[in-house]
Structure formats: C-alpha cells, structure tokens
Amino acid sequence: MRLSYSLALTGIAVAAPATVTTAATIDLTVTIPKLTVAEYHKPYVAIFVEQPGGTVAPKTLAVWYDLGKRNNAGTKWVNEMRTWWRKGGRTMKLPADGISGATHAPGPAKVTLNTGDLPVGKYDLVVEASREGGGREVVRLPINLAGGTAKASGTNELGAVTAVVKK
C-alpha cells in the first residue's frame, strides 16, 4: 500500500483517506467432477468474491446456468445456488454481460475473471455449484488481490478449484 505508506512517513494527520482500490484478474480452473448417476445434469455454478466479516458487498464474477432455454427460463433455478443467492444473486438481473455463462461439462473448466475495482483487503473467492437432482457445494479460496495462487477442493459437487491472481 504505497499510498498510506507515504502518508505515514510524512506524518501528516489525514481525516478518513479515500478508500484505496485495486483490480485483479483471476485465472480460475474449476473442476466439475464426473458423476455416475442415473440422471446427470451439468451443475449451475456461481462465482463471487466477498470480504469475510468485511463491509464490502459481495461481488458476482460469473454465473453459469442454462442459457439455451427460451424466455430466459434458465434463470428460474439460479436460486438453488443458495449462498450466492443470499449474498447478492437475488438483486441481480440475469442475463448479465460478462457474468452470465453456459454450464460446463465434467472436467476442468478454465475461465479468466476480472474483479473490477475493489477496496484493498483480504477476500474469499467463493465457488458454489448446484446440480438438478443432485446436491450443492460451496468451496472457498482465501485470495490476495495483490497476487498469488490459491487452491481448494470440493468433495461432492466440485473437484479441485485453483485461482491464480494477477494484479
């Protein structure tokens, strides 16, 4: 944080400095597990960043759902991604440019996401999957917007999730 650092050095008392923001790109790999079930549907997936215990509103980066349905009908089940739904999904209009995406078949799904400007701080990158006729799972990766790599893995509805953050 070069800005606050220089302020500290000069020793000038500053009243409530403006929030310092930063933006990062995230190269994300989400592994959709191959499941042997009678009726398989590709999962809906929501990806968002949130500040654990912080004041920054969660920010949706991607929502993968059935885009092919007529009359935007695929959005009917996005609330099955309950965590994302509560954290901001229900106030969003879908489809949303740069956010809406198609569902992915089993295997590693690679996407590049841009966080846009966010106040500097610690964040969780949250990946939530929900499958029709199946379950739901949330995987959290603590990330640093300044850069770095984070890995986590789900157990049922999600496999390995890897995020490479670049400022």
Add this chain to the structure above:
Amino acid sequence: MIKTRILAALGAVSMLAMSGAAQAHHPWILPSSTMADGQDAWVTIDVGVSEALFAPERPAPLTNVKVWAPDGSEVAVEGGVTSKQRSSFDLHLTQQGTYKITNTGGGVMGGYKQNGEMKRLPRDITPDKIASSIPADATDVRINEMSSRVESFVTLGAPSEGAAFKPTGKGLELEPVGHMSDFVTDEPAKFRFLADGKPAANIAVTLIPGGTRYRDARGEISLTTDANGVVEIKWPEAGMYWLGASAKGAPTVQGATERRMSYAATIEVLTP
C-alpha cells in the same frame, strides 16, 4: 401423550395458556417455503395446532388469518379450506419483499366460587357481560383476559422490513431487529418482543426445532429477553423452528383480574 378433549383450536390454545404450564399444543402457521423468487410466486400456507411440530393434528379456523404485503396493505385470503387436521390456503406473492401472515385471537375466560363450588363463565363471554354474569355472593373471582398472536413470514426476492412490520401496540408482538426471514445457521438472529408496544423485558422465550416426531428429546431451547426485550438466537441447525413466548400484563378489560399475552412464530433457517 395425553389426548386432550377436542376443543375449538383457539379455545384449546387459550385453555392451555391459562394452565400456566408449558404449552403442550402449539399453534402454528406453516409456509411451504419462506423464500421465493421471480416476478411472482405461490406458497401454500397451513394453519394448525399440534403437539408434534409441524404435523397436522387440529385445524385452526381461517376466520382471523390475515396477510400483510411488504407495503403494509392487506391481502385477502382466498380459497382457504379447513380440513380435518389443518386449514390451508394458497398465497400469491406479487410484491418484492417480506409478507407477514398473522392469526390473532383473544377474549376473556374465568370463573368464581359459589357456595364452595367452582363455576366457570360461559366460554364465549364478551367483556361487557362479565359483571352481570357474576353473582353477588361469588368469591374467588378469577377473570383472565387473553390475547394470542401467531405469525409467519414469507419473502419474495430480498427481505424487507416495511410497513408490514409496524407494531400494533396491542398484546405481545415481535419487532424485527434486522429482518424477519432469510435466516441461516451461521448468523445469529435477534428478535425484539414488545408488550403493548413497549419492550417486553425478562420474558421467557421458547424455541423448538420442527421434526419432533423423529427424535426422543424435545430439543427445546429456553431463552430470556434482555432489558430491551431482545433475544439473540444461535441456530443449532437448519430447519423450520417454532418460536413462542408469553407475558403477563395489567388487565385492560373492566373486571379482569389477570392478563396473559402469547406469541408464536414459525421461522425457517437454511444452511448458509
């Protein structure tokens, strides 16, 4: 499991409330879902009284059931049915925000001693008839003024705390501290109880998780409101909960010797 005589649901609730013992039968309003989304949605609302939560046992009449939309307007309850074990109606949610469903009741009941014999006042007595119903030689007169409020909450889209939640200032009520739906296990919830519009301090609040039929223990959680009438609840698990409380107060009806107010709500808690 003592089978009580079948009484009119409200009467039964009041009788039990009067006994002062823990309510064996719980009045409830049970929505099929408390969270919905889209431009509009339907939920089914069941209304009943039962010992096992939330298993239909006895219906509560829909006569006094009211629905309040997020903007505070009243929504007519249409096409309701009262069947053997529960009452039920479909609710069409058309406004974004939180709806409140209420069932309120009240009245007076009591009795006196005459020539050493306990006599009971007629069950449906109105307050204006109390004085004339008590003989001059009656002793041990006990007239209990009662009010009950049963509620539940259903949200379309994001929760709201608008006009629907303006307290009436009568009886025991719940005032949202934050919101009245959208509860999850990892976030403690706070509720404020009001007695006649003022914080109900130090009253006992009971929380019972649904599904009592499937476990040996009742699993009751007993809480007490603080000086501001507030309780904080840490949800042990996801599910449908019954929240109940009662309070005593100064009678407002001429001739009443005591007053009891009760409140119950059904609250759904989801996994985060």
